[in-house]
Amino acid sequence: MFSALFLILLGLATGASAKLHKIIIGTFSTESLYTVQYNDVLEDLTLVAQSAASAASSWITLNHDRTKLYGTNWDSQEPTWISYDVTDPYDIKVEAKIIAGSMCSGSKSIFVNAYQEKPYSVYGNYYYGDARCSTVLSVHKNGTLKEVIQEYVYLPGSAVHGTAITPDGCFLLSADTEGNLIWTHRIDQVTGTLSNVSVIEGPSDGSGPRHLTIHKNGNYAYVVFEESSEVVQYSIGKDGTLSPVGDIYSLLRKGQDPANYWADEVSLSRENNYLWATNRARNNTQKEYVSAFQLNPTGDICSSEPFQRLHRRFDG
Secondary structure, X not given: OEEEEEEOOOOOEEOOOEEEEEEEEEEOOOOEEEEEEEEOOOOEEEEEEEEEOOOOOOOEEEOOOOOEEEEEOOOOOOOEEEEEEOOOOOOOEEEEEXXXXXXXXXXXXXXXXXXXXXXXXXXEEEEOOOOOEEEEEEXXXXXXXXXXXXXXXXXXXXXXXXXXXXXXOOEEEEEEOOOOEEEEEEEOOOOOOEEEEEEEEOOOOOOOEEEEEEOOOOOEEEEEEOOOOEEEEEEEOOOOOEEEEEEEEEOOOOOOOHHHXXXXXXXXXXXXXXXXXXXXXXXXXXXXXXXXXXXXOOOOEOOOOOOEEEEEOOOO
C-alpha cells in the first residue's frame, strides 16, 4: 500500500514540449521516500532517488509552496507527524517530528492534510485504539512543523481515515470510517483551529466513509464508502452542512458481493471533469477496480453507471 502525491518542477524539459515531473512516494512498510520521474510525452516512470525517512508513512501531503512535505509516522505507537524539506526532491531531509497529546490512547497517525493559505496549519487524524481524537499543528515561517495548537474530539468509537478542505478554506470535512459519519468543522482562518458545525450519517449502516474530495467550485463533495463499495455526491451548503445529491453509485458489477471488496480512494481529474474511485479486493482471487465517472461542468455526476471501469487482479 502506498500514498503518493505529485511535485511538479517547472523548467525541466526534454525535447520541444515534454516536461519532467517528480512524484514523491511514501509507503506503509519502509522508512524511505522514493522520488520517481514522469515524462509526460513518453509517458514513462523512472526511479531517480531514494531518501531516508525516519518513519514509514501511511499518508503524505505537500505544503502550499511545495517546499515541505508532511507525513504520518506509521511505526510509532503514539500519533506522530513528521515534516521534510523537499526543495531538493533528490535529497529529501527530515526536519521535525511532532508527537500528539495524550487525550486518546492506543491510536496511530493515519492521515495528514495541509491548509494552503495562512496560517498554513496542518491537520492530523488518528486510527486504531481510541481514535476519536485529532490534532491541529502550527508551522514555523519556513513551513516546518512547530507544535500542537489544538486537540479536538469526534465521538466515542470514531476513527477518521481522510479529510478534505473546501476551496474557500472555510471548512474541513472528515470521513469517519468507524463512526459511519461525515463531519464538517469550520476553520478559523486566522488561527487555523477548528469548531464543529455538523455531522451526518453514511447512506447505510456500516457503509464506512473512508476518503473524500471536493469539486473546485466548492459546491460538491464526493465520498467513497469502504464497506459498501459506493460513492455518494453531497452538496455543500454555505454553512458547510452536507446533503446527498442524486443516486448512490456502486463501484461493483451486478451480482458482486461487497463483503469481498474494500473501497479505497476517490479523486478528481485536474480539470474536474472526471471522478475516479478505486476498489480493492479482500483476496487475490478477486479483481480490483478503478471506476471513472464523468462530471458535467457544475460538478454533477452524469450517469448512474461509470463510463469506464478498469480492472486488474494483483497476485501476492
